[in-house]
Amino acid sequence: MLDKKIINYILEELHGGQSDLEILPEDDLLGSGLVESMGMMRLIQFVEEDNGIKIPPQDMTIENFMTVAAMVDYIERTKNNG
Amino acid sequence: MIYLLPHTITLSAHRFPDREAFRFGKNSLTYREMDKRMNQLAGTLHSLKIKKGDRVGIYLNRSIETAIAIFGIMQAGAVYVPIDPKAPVERSQFLIEDCDIEILITQPVQKRKITQIISDKNNIRAIIGLPEMGEIQALSWEVVFAASAEFTLPFRILEIDLAYIIYTSGSTGKPKGIMHSHYSGLAYARLTTELYNITEKDRIGNHAPIHFDISTMGYFTSPYAGACTVIVSDAQTIFPASLGKLMEDEALTIWYSVPLALIQVVQNGVLENKNLPHLRWVLYGGEPFPPKYLRTLMTQWSNTRFCNVYGPAEVNQCTYYHLPGLPENDEPIPIGAVWNNTDYLVVDESENSVVPGTTGELLIRSATQMLGYWRNPELTEKSLYKVTDSTGQERAFYKTGDLVKEEAGLLHFLGRKDFQVKIRGYRVELGEVEARLITHAAVREAAVYSVRASDESQKIMAAVILNKEVAVSEDELLQYLKEKLPLYAVPEELKILTNFPRTSSGKIKRGALEFFKLEEK
Numbered sequence: 001m002l003d004k005k006i007i008n009y010i011l012e013e014l015h016g017g018q019s020d021l022e023i024l025p026e027d028d029l030l031g032s033g034l035v036e037s038m039g040m041m042r043l044i045q046f047v048e049e050d051n052g053i054k055i056p057p058q059d060m061t062i063e064n065f066m067t068v069a070a071m072v073d074y075i076e077r078t079k080n081n082g
Numbered sequence: 083m084i085y086l087l088p089h090t091i092t093l094s095a096h097r098f099p100d101r102e103a104f105r106f107g108k109n110s111l112t113y114r115e116m117d118k119r120m121n122q123l124a125g126t127l128h129s130l131k132i133k134k135g136d137r138v139g140i141y142l143n144r145s146i147e148t149a150i151a152i153f154g155i156m157q158a159g160a161v162y163v164p165i166d167p168k169a170p171v172e173r174s175q176f177l178i179e180d181c182d183i184e185i186l187i188t189q190p191v192q193k194r195k196i197t198q199i200i201s202d203k204n205n206i207r208a209i210i211g212l213p214e215m216g217e218i219q220a221l222s223w224e225v226v227f228a229a230s231a232e233f234t235l236p237f238r239i240l241e242i243d244l245a246y247i248i249y250t251s252g253s254t255g256k257p258k259g260i261m262h263s264h265y266s267g268l269a270y271a272r273l274t275t276e277l278y279n280i281t282e283k284d285r286i287g288n289h290a291p292i293h294f295d296i297s298t299m300g301y302f303t304s305p306y307a308g309a310c311t312v313i314v315s316d317a318q319t320i321f322p323a324s325l326g327k328l329m330e331d332e333a334l335t336i337w338y339s340v341p342l343a344l345i346q347v348v349q350n351g352v353l354e355n356k357n358l359p360h361l362r363w364v365l366y367g368g369e370p371f372p373p374k375y376l377r378t379l380m381t382q383w384s385n386t387r388f389c390n391v392y393g394p395a396e397v398n399q400c401t402y403y404h405l406p407g408l409p410e411n412d413e414p415i416p417i418g419a420v421w422n423n424t425d426y427l428v429v430d431e432s433e434n435s436v437v438p439g440t441t442g443e444l445l446i447r448s449a450t451q452m453l454g455y456w457r458n459p460e461l462t463e464k465s466l467y468k469v470t471d472s473t474g475q476e477r478a479f480y481k482t483g484d485l486v487k488e489e490a491g492l493l494h495f496l497g498r499k500d501f502q503v504k505i506r507g508y509r510v511e512l513g514e515v516e517a518r519l520i521t522h523a524a525v526r527e528a529a530v531y532s533v534r535a536s537d538e539s540q541k542i543m544a545a546v547i548l549n550k551e552v553a554v555s556e557d558e559l560l561q562y563l564k565e566k567l568p569l570y571a572v573p574e575e576l577k578i579l580t581n582f583p584r585t586s587s588g589k590i591k592r593g594a595l596e597f598f599k600l601e602e603k
Contacts, residue, residue: 030315030316030317030320031143031191031315031316031317032191033143033167033168033191033192033195036168037319037320038581040320041581057322057323057350057351057352058323058350058351058352059323060321060322060323060350061321061323061324061327062315062317062318062321062324063324065321066317
C-alpha cells in the first residue's frame, strides 16, 4: 500500500524509527510539526524516486502534500495521466 | 494616547472596528474581535495571578493565536517570549528556565512537545491552549474565549517597560535574550508606518515566525496603522507555489521576509503570469539578496517598489535602501541610509570615527534600540559604545559587529566583523567571497566560512547549492573565483551540497557548515 510506504518513510527516515509516533493518512503533516521543510523536500524526492514520477514545482502545493492521503491521491492521478 | 503596544489594538478597534486585523487561512479577526480576544486573554492571565513584568512563553506555530497571545500578554502587563516549537527541546527548556517562565500559551498540536519540555528544572505551572495537561493547570482556548472581555490593568506600565524578549544565538553558544520595551516597539511601528506610508488599506504578508524580529512589522506596524496582517502558514512557507498563490489571492500590498522565501518563488517559476497589481512594497532583510534573483523579481513585479532593510535584532531596523531601479550589476545592494530618530557612527578598531569611504564597524543609537540583554549586564555593557556629550549626558551606541563603508551618503554592508579572517596576513571578507561565488550562473546559494587548521592558521572554505539545470564541477567554480579574487581569498575547498544548515528563519548557519558536510553524502 502506497500510504503505508510513505508513512513508513516518515517514521523511519525522518524520525529515526521513534516508536511512540503514530501517523494517520489524514494527519496534517506540516501543521502538526511531523514533517518540517527539509523533511518535506526529502519526502518529495522519495515519492518521485519510488513512483518513477517527476513532480513539477507548480504541483508542489499544500493541497497535494499536506497529508499522506493527499499525496497518494496526487501520485495516482499523476500516474494515470502519464 | 498610545504609549503601550496593546493600545494600538484598542485604538484601531475604535477607528476601524470591522476591518480585518489578522488573517490566517480561513480564520480572521476584525479589530473589534481582536480587542475582545486580547482582553479575554489578559483577564485569564490575571486569574492565574500573573504579576507585573512576568514572562509568558508563546509556544505556537504560525497561527492566528500568535496575535492573540502577543497582545493578550502585553495587555496583562506581562512580557511575551516567543519559543520556536521547531527548536530542540533543550533549547526551549533553556529559554523557559532563563526567563523563569511559569505560563505557556500554545495549541493542542503542540501537546506532545510540551510534555517533553516540562521538567523538574522548570517552573511551568499553567498552560493556556490545551484542555488538559496532567497535574499542571490547563485552560483551553474555549475557556479563554468564554472569559469576560472587561479588563482593567490593576497596576501601571510605562512605555519604557519591558514588552518582549526575543532570543538569538549567542557566539558563546548560549542563546541571549534581547529585551525590547513598548517604546522601542512603538518607535519601530511609527517609523515603518511613515517610511512605507502604511494605512488601514494595506494588507501585509507576514512570513517570519514570531521569534524573528521581521515579524514586528506584521504584529506592531500593522495594528498601529489599522492595516491587516496576513499570517503565512508554516505549510505555505514550504511550498513556493502555495506562497505565490497566497500573495495573489490575498491581494497583499506589502511583503516583508528574508530573501530566501522570494528566491524560492523565483526559482520555481511559480510567479509566471502573476503580476500582483496590488503589491506596493517588497521589503527584505536578514541577509543580502543576490542581485541576479532580485533582478528577475523586479522585472516580474515592475510596479512594486523594493526596499533593502537592515538592522540587527538589538535595534530592530535602522537603515533602508529603496532600490532606484533594476540592479545594473552583481555588486551587493547598499543597506542605504539610517532612518529617522536614529544616530550612527562608523569606527575603526580603536573605536575612532573613520572618514567616509573607509571600512569600519557600524554603531547605532536609535529609538528602536533594545533595553539590553536579559539578565546579562556584562554582555549589555560590552555591546555598547558610550560617549558623553557636552551636556554631560551619556549616549550609548549599540555595536552592531557589522562592517560598513559609507559612499555618497549610502552605507554598504561588507560583512560581519567576526566574519573577517586573516589569511597569511591578508584580511579577507568572507562576505565578499560569497558575493562573488553567487554571481556564477550555476550557483543558487553560496556560503563561505572559515575553519581553523591544526596549525592554528585559518582556512577559507565554501559550500554551494547549484541550480538544477546547470552542471558544474567544484574545480570549475574555484577556477571562476581565481579569476575574480586575489589568490589568498580563494577558498581552499569548495563543496557542492544539496542543503545548508539553517536557522528557523531561513538564514544559513555558516558556523555549522564545517560539521554539516560530514552528514552530506
